[in-house]
Amino acid sequence: MTLVKFNPEKKNSSLLPGFNDIFESVLGDTFFTDRRLSSVPAVNISESADHYHIELAAPGLKKDDFRVSVERDMLTISTETKNENLSEGRTYNRKEYSYSAFTRSFTLPESADVEKISASYNDGILKLELPKKEEARAVARQIEIQ
Template sequence: MTLVKFNPEKKNSSLLPGFNDIFESVLGDTFFSDRRLSSVPAVNISESGEEYHIELAAPGLKKEDFRVSVERDILTISTEQRTESNNEGKTYNRREYSYSAFTRSFTLPESADVDRIQASYTDGILKLNIPKKEEAKAVSRQIEIQ
């Protein structure tokens, strides 16, 4: 008769090789990690000579869902959306409420004119145009060579 010692400290026991790996692969699956990361929308930031541009991808929302504010030099874009279904008289084995919220904050440069920021929401993209102050706009001129 052979005795096999059980070591609970060891990650993969010799009795059930790969058993813990299965649970780790299920619990560490992309389903769980994607649900955490999906609440933060992607952002593109660009700059032209006249203004800064921010594009935030947030499909499935309405323009009323967004709150855009500026406090000091911090631009904050946030939203909160709740969806509850009211089904009276049903017995549920599983019921999930949909709730999503995010907040993105950006530090604006001193050259940004916060009084003239414009925002629009079309086709799932929130676009913000942040004009530059007159003294910060790129001035180009031709220099004469003598």
Template sequence: MTLVKFNPEKKNNALLPGFNDIFESVLGDTFFSERRTNSVPSVNISESNEEYHIELAAPGLKKEDFKVSVERDMLTISTEKSMETQNEGKTYNRREFSYAAFTRAFTLPESADVDHIQASYTDGILKLNLPKKEEARAVSRQIEIQ
């Protein structure tokens, strides 16, 4: 008789023992994990009293490559870029095409004024400034002690 340990956290373990372990070790490898994280640009989100700031790192693109849209309370930033080199009259042993696309979506708070969003792209950083509505801005005042 063989004693088999049961781990309820691993699904399909009884049907394919070790399959999940192999899958997790391959996908958890640094080569694959770096590829997955590099396919989506990194984002910094900060807030001041007057507005929200979003900075998206996307070097190598032009401002025309971006599509920024707002629908209801969802801000979507996307791009699609393909590059094909054309060299007529040559016989190719190898020819490479380049294609890159991503989409990032953010749920906006109710305090964001979506009618006055400003965007700029400089030095590989897409910057968006989302002003807060007047009633959402933090009012700070000094209180006199009597």
């Protein structure tokens, strides 16, 4: 048996020289890179005493583009947009259609009240407020020392 050391810093494999360079040149193209990075919007999730807060950064969309649904304990946020720019009477050498879609799913804690979830979209941020059930809210009280 022969052990072959793996060196992650070395781009070319000694067995197939130039093989990784081909994929790096194709996948490193800005056409693919821009679409890979922008396919899933960033999300911030926070918690306060009586709510869970989800903020999803999705600029350039309209509130009608979003679909927010809850099934059992799974919250799903998705969107799909298509932009086709067609001009009659022109000869195109290159024509690109804009299509973007994403789906983000989150498992909700048992303490979330799914019947009272609210959502708003303003300045490119989709905000969801998930209230906690009454019995799950943190009760804070001062204890007197005797």
